[in-house]
Amino acid sequence: MRSLQEGPFDSESEMNPIVRKAFAKVNRFMQGIDPRAKDEGVPDAVYEVLTKLNDKEKKAFLKVIKSLTLLTSGNVELIRGYGKGWEPHKSGRWKSVFSNVSGSVATLLGFDINLKVTAEDYKQASMHLDQIANRSNIEFVGRSEYPYASTKPGDIESGKRGDKRDKARHDAAEISFLFRGLHKLPASVMSYMLTTGNIELGRACSSSTDLKIAMDYAYPKGVGFSALFIMKNPKKIGLDARQFSKFENESEVIVRGTLEVDKIYLKSYSSKAGSTDADSVLEADGQESIFDSAEKNKMIKLVKMGGRVNDYHIDELGQFAARKLLKGQDLFFVFKGTIK
Amino acid sequence: MKLTKTQIKQIIKEELEQVMNEVELEEQEALREESDAAAKQELIDAMSVPMTK
Numbered sequence: 001m002r003s004l005q006e007g008p009f010d011s012e013s014e015m016n017p018i019v020r021k022a023f024a025k026v027n028r029f030m031q032g033i034d035p036r037a038k039d040e041g042v043p044d045a046v047y048e049v050l051t052k053l054n055d056k057e058k059k060a061f062l063k064v065i066k067s068l069t070l071l072t073s074g075n076v077e078l079i080r081g082y083g084k085g086w087e088p089h090k091s092g093r094w095k096s097v098f099s100n101v102s103g104s105v106a107t108l109l110g111f112d113i114n115l116k117v118t119a120e121d122y123k124q125a126s127m128h129l130d131q132i133a134n135r136s137n138i139e140f141v142g143r144s145e146y147p148y149a150s151t152k153p154g155d156i157e158s159g160k161r162g163d164k165r166d167k168a169r170h171d172a173a174e175i176s177f178l179f180r181g182l183h184k185l186p187a188s189v190m191s192y193m194l195t196t197g198n199i200e201l202g203r204a205c206s207s208s209t210d211l212k213i214a215m216d217y218a219y220p221k222g223v224g225f226s227a228l229f230i231m232k233n234p235k236k237i238g239l240d241a242r243q244f245s246k247f248e249n250e251s252e253v254i255v256r257g258t259l260e261v262d263k264i265y266l267k268s269y270s271s272k273a274g275s276t277d278a279d280s281v282l283e284a285d286g287q288e289s290i291f292d293s294a295e296k297n298k299m300i301k302l303v304k305m306g307g308r309v310n311d312y313h314i315d316e317l318g319q320f321a322a323r324k325l326l327k328g329q330d331l332f333f334v335f336k337g338t339i340k
Numbered sequence: 341m342k343l344t345k346t347q348i349k350q351i352i353k354e355e356l357e358q359v360m361n362e363v364e365l366e367e368q369e370a371l372r373e374e375s376d377a378a379a380k381q382e383l384i385d386a387m388s389v390p391m392t393k
Contacts, residue, residue, distance in 0.1 A: 071388075072392075076389055079388070080385065080388060180387060182383075182386055185383070186379075186382070188375060188378070189379045189383050189386075191379070192375075192383065193383065195376075196376075199383070200380065200383075200384060201384070201387055202383075202385075202387055202388055203384075203388070206387065206389065206390040208391060213391055214391065216391075217391040247392045250391055250392050252390060252391070
Protein backbone atom coordinates (compact mmCIF):
# COMPACT_ATOMS: atom_id res chain seq x y z
CA MET A 1 0.00 0.00 0.00
CA ARG A 2 2.88 2.35 0.69
CA SER A 3 3.95 2.27 -2.92
CA LEU A 4 0.44 3.30 -3.93
CA GLN A 5 0.49 6.25 -1.59
CA GLU A 6 3.91 7.29 -2.76
CA GLY A 7 3.22 6.78 -6.46
CA PRO A 8 2.68 9.50 -9.00
CA PHE A 9 -1.05 9.48 -8.27
CA ASP A 10 -1.80 11.29 -5.07
CA SER A 11 -5.21 11.97 -3.62
CA GLU A 12 -5.84 14.60 -6.30
CA SER A 13 -5.76 11.89 -8.93
CA GLU A 14 -8.67 10.06 -7.33
CA MET A 15 -11.99 11.13 -8.63
CA ASN A 16 -12.64 14.38 -6.89
CA PRO A 17 -16.32 15.36 -6.64
CA ILE A 18 -16.21 17.75 -9.60
CA VAL A 19 -14.51 15.24 -11.89
CA ARG A 20 -16.84 12.51 -10.66
CA LYS A 21 -19.87 14.61 -11.45
CA ALA A 22 -18.44 15.55 -14.86
CA PHE A 23 -17.78 11.86 -15.56
CA ALA A 24 -21.36 11.02 -14.60
CA LYS A 25 -22.74 13.80 -16.79
CA VAL A 26 -20.59 12.83 -19.76
CA ASN A 27 -21.70 9.21 -19.42
CA ARG A 28 -25.32 10.28 -19.10
CA PHE A 29 -25.25 12.68 -22.04
CA MET A 30 -23.65 10.10 -24.31
CA GLN A 31 -26.38 7.55 -23.62
CA GLY A 32 -28.65 7.04 -26.55
CA ILE A 33 -26.48 9.01 -28.97
CA ASP A 34 -26.08 7.24 -32.26
CA PRO A 35 -22.61 5.58 -32.32
CA ARG A 36 -21.94 7.14 -35.72
CA ALA A 37 -22.63 10.60 -34.27
CA LYS A 38 -20.24 9.83 -31.42
CA ASP A 39 -17.59 8.79 -33.91
CA GLU A 40 -17.76 12.21 -35.51
CA GLY A 41 -16.49 13.98 -32.41
CA VAL A 42 -17.38 15.15 -28.93
CA PRO A 43 -21.16 15.54 -28.57
CA ASP A 44 -22.28 19.11 -27.83
CA ALA A 45 -23.55 18.44 -24.31
CA VAL A 46 -20.32 16.65 -23.42
CA TYR A 47 -18.31 19.54 -24.84
CA GLU A 48 -20.19 21.92 -22.53
CA VAL A 49 -19.31 19.83 -19.48
CA LEU A 50 -15.65 19.30 -20.31
CA THR A 51 -14.83 22.87 -21.25
CA LYS A 52 -16.09 24.03 -17.85
CA LEU A 53 -13.42 22.00 -16.05
CA ASN A 54 -10.24 23.74 -14.93
CA ASP A 55 -6.83 22.43 -16.02
CA LYS A 56 -6.36 20.25 -12.98
CA GLU A 57 -9.80 18.70 -13.38
CA LYS A 58 -9.24 18.15 -17.09
CA LYS A 59 -6.03 16.29 -16.26
CA ALA A 60 -7.84 14.14 -13.72
CA PHE A 61 -10.65 13.42 -16.19
CA LEU A 62 -8.10 12.42 -18.81
CA LYS A 63 -6.49 9.98 -16.36
CA VAL A 64 -9.83 8.25 -15.90
CA ILE A 65 -10.35 7.87 -19.65
CA LYS A 66 -6.78 6.64 -20.17
CA SER A 67 -7.01 4.13 -17.32
CA LEU A 68 -10.27 2.57 -18.43
CA THR A 69 -9.08 2.51 -22.04
CA LEU A 70 -5.93 0.59 -21.21
CA LEU A 71 -7.90 -2.00 -19.29
CA THR A 72 -10.66 -2.41 -21.85
CA SER A 73 -8.62 -2.34 -25.03
CA GLY A 74 -4.96 -2.26 -24.01
CA ASN A 75 -2.71 -5.05 -22.82
CA VAL A 76 -4.22 -6.68 -19.71
CA GLU A 77 -0.91 -8.34 -18.78
CA LEU A 78 0.78 -4.95 -18.63
CA ILE A 79 -2.02 -3.56 -16.46
CA ARG A 80 -1.63 -6.52 -14.11
CA GLY A 81 2.13 -6.04 -13.97
CA TYR A 82 2.11 -2.25 -13.53
CA GLY A 83 3.78 -1.86 -16.93
CA LYS A 84 6.40 -4.58 -16.40
CA GLY A 85 7.21 -6.43 -19.60
CA TRP A 86 6.39 -3.45 -21.82
CA GLU A 87 8.31 -3.55 -25.09
CA PRO A 88 8.78 -0.39 -27.16
CA HIS A 89 8.50 -2.12 -30.54
CA LYS A 90 5.14 -3.64 -29.57
CA SER A 91 3.72 -0.42 -28.28
CA GLY A 92 0.93 1.24 -30.24
CA ARG A 93 -0.24 4.82 -30.30
CA TRP A 94 -3.04 6.07 -28.10
CA LYS A 95 -5.26 6.63 -31.11
CA SER A 96 -5.21 2.90 -31.81
CA VAL A 97 -6.47 1.95 -28.33
CA PHE A 98 -8.91 4.80 -27.75
CA SER A 99 -12.47 4.47 -28.98
CA ASN A 100 -13.33 7.24 -31.42
CA VAL A 101 -15.19 9.25 -28.82
CA SER A 102 -12.49 8.73 -26.17
CA GLY A 103 -9.92 9.97 -28.67
CA SER A 104 -12.03 13.05 -29.38
CA VAL A 105 -12.52 13.71 -25.66
CA ALA A 106 -8.79 13.24 -24.97
CA THR A 107 -7.93 15.66 -27.76
CA LEU A 108 -10.39 18.20 -26.39
CA LEU A 109 -8.69 17.84 -23.02
CA GLY A 110 -5.36 18.73 -24.65
CA PHE A 111 -3.87 15.27 -25.06
CA ASP A 112 -1.90 14.25 -28.15
CA ILE A 113 -3.41 10.91 -29.16
CA ASN A 114 -0.51 10.28 -31.54
CA LEU A 115 1.77 9.63 -28.59
CA LYS A 116 2.83 6.06 -27.96
CA VAL A 117 1.44 4.19 -24.97
CA THR A 118 4.37 3.81 -22.58
CA ALA A 119 5.20 1.51 -19.67
CA GLU A 120 4.65 4.50 -17.39
CA ASP A 121 1.14 4.91 -18.84
CA TYR A 122 0.37 1.30 -17.91
CA LYS A 123 1.88 1.75 -14.48
CA GLN A 124 -0.16 4.85 -13.82
CA ALA A 125 -3.34 3.28 -15.16
CA SER A 126 -2.85 0.25 -12.89
CA MET A 127 -2.34 2.44 -9.85
CA HIS A 128 -5.25 4.63 -10.77
CA LEU A 129 -7.57 1.64 -11.16
CA ASP A 130 -6.39 0.38 -7.77
CA GLN A 131 -7.59 3.63 -6.32
CA ILE A 132 -10.90 4.15 -8.05
CA ALA A 133 -12.36 0.79 -9.14
CA ASN A 134 -13.51 -0.11 -5.63
CA ARG A 135 -15.45 3.09 -5.12
CA SER A 136 -18.76 4.24 -6.35
CA ASN A 137 -18.19 6.39 -9.41
CA ILE A 138 -21.77 6.43 -10.58
CA GLU A 139 -23.80 9.49 -9.85
CA PHE A 140 -27.30 10.45 -10.71
CA VAL A 141 -27.66 13.15 -13.35
CA GLY A 142 -31.07 14.79 -13.49
CA ARG A 143 -32.78 15.88 -16.68
CA SER A 144 -32.55 19.48 -15.53
CA GLU A 145 -28.78 19.21 -15.72
CA TYR A 146 -28.74 18.96 -19.50
CA PRO A 147 -26.94 22.01 -20.83
CA TYR A 148 -29.07 22.43 -23.95
CA ALA A 149 -32.82 22.63 -24.03
CA SER A 150 -32.69 20.93 -27.42
CA THR A 151 -31.04 17.85 -25.92
CA LYS A 152 -33.41 17.65 -22.96
CA PRO A 153 -36.04 14.98 -22.97
CA GLY A 154 -39.48 16.12 -24.10
CA ASP A 155 -41.06 16.01 -20.67
CA ILE A 156 -38.53 18.39 -19.08
CA GLU A 157 -41.42 20.60 -17.94
CA SER A 158 -42.36 17.93 -15.43
CA GLY A 159 -39.40 19.37 -13.50
CA LYS A 160 -38.52 17.96 -10.12
CA ARG A 161 -41.14 15.26 -10.32
CA GLY A 162 -39.37 13.93 -13.41
CA ASP A 163 -36.03 14.10 -11.62
CA LYS A 164 -37.39 12.16 -8.66
CA ARG A 165 -38.74 9.44 -10.89
CA ASP A 166 -35.46 9.31 -12.81
CA LYS A 167 -33.49 9.16 -9.57
CA ALA A 168 -35.57 6.25 -8.30
CA ARG A 169 -35.05 4.46 -11.60
CA HIS A 170 -31.33 5.22 -11.49
CA ASP A 171 -30.99 3.98 -7.90
CA ALA A 172 -32.80 0.77 -8.65
CA ALA A 173 -31.25 -0.08 -11.96
CA GLU A 174 -27.96 1.62 -12.70
CA ILE A 175 -25.15 -0.96 -12.31
CA SER A 176 -27.11 -2.54 -9.46
CA PHE A 177 -26.37 -5.91 -11.00
CA LEU A 178 -23.13 -6.87 -12.70
CA PHE A 179 -22.38 -10.08 -14.55
CA ARG A 180 -19.14 -11.87 -15.24
CA GLY A 181 -18.65 -14.98 -17.33
CA LEU A 182 -15.67 -17.31 -17.03
CA HIS A 183 -14.55 -20.20 -19.18
CA LYS A 184 -11.73 -22.74 -19.43
CA LEU A 185 -11.28 -22.77 -15.67
CA PRO A 186 -9.12 -25.61 -14.37
CA ALA A 187 -10.60 -27.98 -11.77
CA SER A 188 -8.30 -26.51 -9.10
CA VAL A 189 -9.75 -23.02 -9.63
CA MET A 190 -13.30 -24.35 -9.73
CA SER A 191 -12.76 -26.24 -6.46
CA TYR A 192 -11.29 -23.13 -4.87
CA MET A 193 -14.32 -21.09 -5.94
CA LEU A 194 -16.63 -23.67 -4.40
CA THR A 195 -14.63 -23.80 -1.18
CA THR A 196 -14.18 -20.14 -0.44
CA GLY A 197 -17.18 -18.12 0.66
CA ASN A 198 -15.75 -14.81 -0.50
CA ILE A 199 -14.25 -14.50 -3.95
CA GLU A 200 -11.76 -11.70 -4.46
CA LEU A 201 -12.42 -9.94 -7.74
CA GLY A 202 -8.87 -8.67 -7.96
CA ARG A 203 -7.67 -5.18 -8.69
CA ALA A 204 -9.73 -4.67 -11.80
CA CYS A 205 -12.39 -7.19 -12.71
CA SER A 206 -14.04 -6.66 -16.04
CA SER A 207 -17.79 -7.12 -15.72
CA SER A 208 -20.87 -6.27 -17.73
CA THR A 209 -24.33 -4.90 -17.05
CA ASP A 210 -25.56 -7.22 -19.80
CA LEU A 211 -26.23 -10.83 -18.78
CA LYS A 212 -26.03 -12.00 -22.39
CA ILE A 213 -22.46 -10.73 -22.77
CA ALA A 214 -21.38 -12.69 -19.68
CA MET A 215 -23.28 -15.80 -20.78
CA ASP A 216 -21.76 -15.71 -24.26
CA TYR A 217 -18.30 -15.38 -22.76
CA ALA A 218 -18.95 -18.26 -20.36
CA TYR A 219 -19.97 -20.53 -23.23
CA PRO A 220 -18.09 -23.80 -22.64
CA LYS A 221 -15.04 -24.06 -24.89
CA GLY A 222 -14.53 -27.78 -24.48
CA VAL A 223 -11.71 -27.55 -21.95
CA GLY A 224 -12.18 -26.75 -18.28
CA PHE A 225 -15.19 -25.36 -16.47
CA SER A 226 -17.50 -22.46 -17.14
CA ALA A 227 -19.09 -20.23 -14.54
CA LEU A 228 -21.20 -17.14 -14.24
CA PHE A 229 -21.16 -14.54 -11.49
CA ILE A 230 -24.39 -12.69 -10.82
CA MET A 231 -23.28 -9.84 -8.58
CA LYS A 232 -25.56 -7.53 -6.66
CA ASN A 233 -23.90 -4.16 -6.42
CA PRO A 234 -25.85 -2.12 -3.85
CA LYS A 235 -23.06 0.40 -3.37
CA LYS A 236 -22.74 0.89 -7.13
CA ILE A 237 -19.02 0.19 -6.97
CA GLY A 238 -17.09 0.37 -10.20
CA LEU A 239 -15.77 2.45 -13.02
CA ASP A 240 -18.32 2.76 -15.79
CA ALA A 241 -16.60 2.09 -19.11
CA ARG A 242 -19.79 1.64 -21.12
CA GLN A 243 -19.63 4.88 -23.03
CA PHE A 244 -15.87 5.14 -23.48
CA SER A 245 -14.85 1.57 -24.24
CA LYS A 246 -13.85 0.68 -27.77
CA PHE A 247 -16.23 -2.23 -27.36
CA GLU A 248 -19.30 -0.25 -26.41
CA ASN A 249 -21.68 -3.15 -26.93
CA GLU A 250 -19.94 -5.06 -24.12
CA SER A 251 -21.51 -2.70 -21.51
CA GLU A 252 -18.36 -2.94 -19.43
CA VAL A 253 -17.92 -1.86 -15.83
CA ILE A 254 -14.53 -2.27 -14.14
CA VAL A 255 -14.95 -3.30 -10.55
CA ARG A 256 -12.73 -4.09 -7.60
CA GLY A 257 -13.85 -5.75 -4.40
CA THR A 258 -14.95 -9.05 -2.95
CA LEU A 259 -17.94 -11.12 -3.97
CA GLU A 260 -19.68 -12.50 -0.92
CA VAL A 261 -21.31 -15.62 -2.32
CA ASP A 262 -24.91 -16.19 -1.23
CA LYS A 263 -25.79 -19.17 -3.40
CA ILE A 264 -24.07 -21.55 -5.77
CA TYR A 265 -26.08 -23.37 -8.41
CA LEU A 266 -24.99 -26.27 -10.53
CA LYS A 267 -26.77 -26.62 -13.83
CA SER A 268 -25.98 -27.32 -17.43
CA TYR A 269 -25.03 -24.52 -19.77
CA SER A 270 -27.99 -25.22 -21.99
CA SER A 271 -30.45 -24.17 -19.30
CA LYS A 272 -31.29 -20.53 -18.69
CA ALA A 273 -28.77 -18.82 -16.44
CA GLY A 274 -31.22 -16.18 -15.31
CA SER A 275 -33.62 -18.69 -13.83
CA THR A 276 -31.09 -20.06 -11.38
CA ASP A 277 -33.54 -21.57 -8.91
CA ALA A 278 -35.81 -23.32 -11.35
CA ASP A 279 -33.62 -25.77 -13.16
CA SER A 280 -30.63 -26.24 -10.89
CA VAL A 281 -29.31 -29.72 -10.34
CA LEU A 282 -27.71 -28.77 -7.04
CA GLU A 283 -27.92 -25.67 -4.91
CA ALA A 284 -25.54 -24.77 -2.09
CA ASP A 285 -25.33 -22.02 0.49
CA GLY A 286 -22.30 -19.95 -0.53
CA GLN A 287 -21.28 -19.12 3.02
CA GLU A 288 -21.56 -22.62 4.44
CA SER A 289 -18.26 -24.35 5.12
CA ILE A 290 -17.40 -27.43 3.04
CA PHE A 291 -17.31 -29.36 6.31
CA ASP A 292 -21.01 -28.63 6.82
CA SER A 293 -22.33 -28.49 3.28
CA ALA A 294 -23.08 -31.84 1.66
CA GLU A 295 -24.03 -30.00 -1.55
CA LYS A 296 -20.68 -28.22 -1.78
CA ASN A 297 -18.86 -31.49 -1.20
CA LYS A 298 -20.90 -33.10 -3.93
CA MET A 299 -20.11 -30.25 -6.31
CA ILE A 300 -16.39 -30.61 -5.60
CA LYS A 301 -16.62 -34.37 -6.22
CA LEU A 302 -18.39 -33.72 -9.53
CA VAL A 303 -15.69 -31.23 -10.56
CA LYS A 304 -13.06 -33.92 -10.00
CA MET A 305 -14.99 -36.15 -12.42
CA GLY A 306 -14.60 -33.64 -15.27
CA GLY A 307 -16.51 -30.80 -16.86
CA ARG A 308 -18.60 -32.84 -19.26
CA VAL A 309 -21.46 -34.89 -17.86
CA ASN A 310 -20.68 -38.61 -17.85
CA ASP A 311 -21.91 -41.76 -16.09
CA TYR A 312 -19.86 -41.00 -12.98
CA HIS A 313 -21.62 -37.65 -12.56
CA ILE A 314 -25.01 -39.27 -12.93
CA ASP A 315 -24.14 -42.06 -10.47
CA GLU A 316 -22.90 -39.50 -7.95
CA LEU A 317 -26.00 -37.36 -8.25
CA GLY A 318 -28.48 -40.18 -8.50
CA GLN A 319 -30.88 -40.62 -11.41
CA PHE A 320 -33.55 -38.31 -9.97
CA ALA A 321 -31.27 -35.34 -9.28
CA ALA A 322 -29.41 -35.89 -12.53
CA ARG A 323 -32.59 -35.89 -14.63
CA LYS A 324 -31.91 -32.29 -15.63
CA LEU A 325 -28.51 -33.19 -17.01
CA LEU A 326 -27.80 -35.04 -20.20
CA LYS A 327 -24.62 -36.92 -20.92
CA GLY A 328 -22.32 -34.79 -23.03
CA GLN A 329 -23.62 -31.50 -21.66
CA ASP A 330 -21.23 -29.22 -19.79
CA LEU A 331 -21.44 -28.53 -16.08
CA PHE A 332 -22.11 -24.87 -15.45
CA PHE A 333 -21.80 -23.13 -12.11
CA VAL A 334 -23.65 -19.95 -11.21
CA PHE A 335 -22.46 -17.89 -8.24
CA LYS A 336 -24.93 -15.38 -6.91
CA GLY A 337 -23.67 -12.88 -4.40
CA THR A 338 -23.08 -9.32 -3.31
CA ILE A 339 -20.07 -7.13 -3.99
CA LYS A 340 -18.62 -5.88 -0.71
CA MET B 341 6.62 -47.67 38.05
CA LYS B 342 8.92 -49.79 36.00
CA LEU B 343 8.59 -50.07 32.27
CA THR B 344 9.76 -52.98 30.25
CA LYS B 345 11.88 -52.52 27.17
CA THR B 346 8.94 -53.53 25.00
CA GLN B 347 6.67 -50.95 26.64
CA ILE B 348 9.28 -48.21 26.16
CA LYS B 349 9.66 -49.21 22.52
CA GLN B 350 5.87 -49.10 22.11
CA ILE B 351 5.63 -45.63 23.70
CA ILE B 352 8.43 -44.29 21.50
CA LYS B 353 6.78 -45.82 18.44
CA GLU B 354 3.41 -44.23 19.25
CA GLU B 355 4.94 -40.84 19.98
CA LEU B 356 6.93 -40.96 16.76
CA GLU B 357 3.83 -41.88 14.77
CA GLN B 358 1.94 -39.00 16.29
CA VAL B 359 4.70 -36.52 15.44
CA MET B 360 4.93 -37.90 11.91
CA ASN B 361 1.17 -37.56 11.47
CA GLU B 362 1.27 -33.97 12.66
CA VAL B 363 4.11 -33.17 10.26
CA GLU B 364 2.20 -34.80 7.44
CA LEU B 365 -0.95 -32.79 8.26
CA GLU B 366 1.05 -29.57 8.42
CA GLU B 367 2.62 -30.36 5.07
CA GLN B 368 -0.78 -31.13 3.57
CA GLU B 369 -2.16 -27.89 4.97
CA ALA B 370 0.80 -25.92 3.55
CA LEU B 371 0.31 -27.57 0.16
CA ARG B 372 -3.41 -26.81 0.24
CA GLU B 373 -2.76 -23.17 1.11
CA GLU B 374 -0.19 -22.95 -1.69
CA SER B 375 -2.60 -24.49 -4.17
CA ASP B 376 -5.44 -22.19 -2.98
CA ALA B 377 -3.21 -19.15 -3.42
CA ALA B 378 -2.31 -20.25 -6.96
CA ALA B 379 -5.98 -20.92 -7.80
CA LYS B 380 -7.02 -17.55 -6.35
CA GLN B 381 -4.42 -15.73 -8.47
CA GLU B 382 -5.42 -17.66 -11.58
CA LEU B 383 -9.05 -16.68 -11.00
CA ILE B 384 -8.17 -13.01 -10.46
CA ASP B 385 -6.15 -13.02 -13.69
CA ALA B 386 -9.05 -14.59 -15.58
CA MET B 387 -11.46 -11.96 -14.28
CA SER B 388 -9.28 -9.07 -15.38
CA VAL B 389 -9.59 -10.16 -19.02
CA PRO B 390 -12.33 -8.16 -20.75
CA MET B 391 -15.16 -10.31 -22.06
CA THR B 392 -14.33 -9.21 -25.58
CA LYS B 393 -11.10 -11.23 -25.61
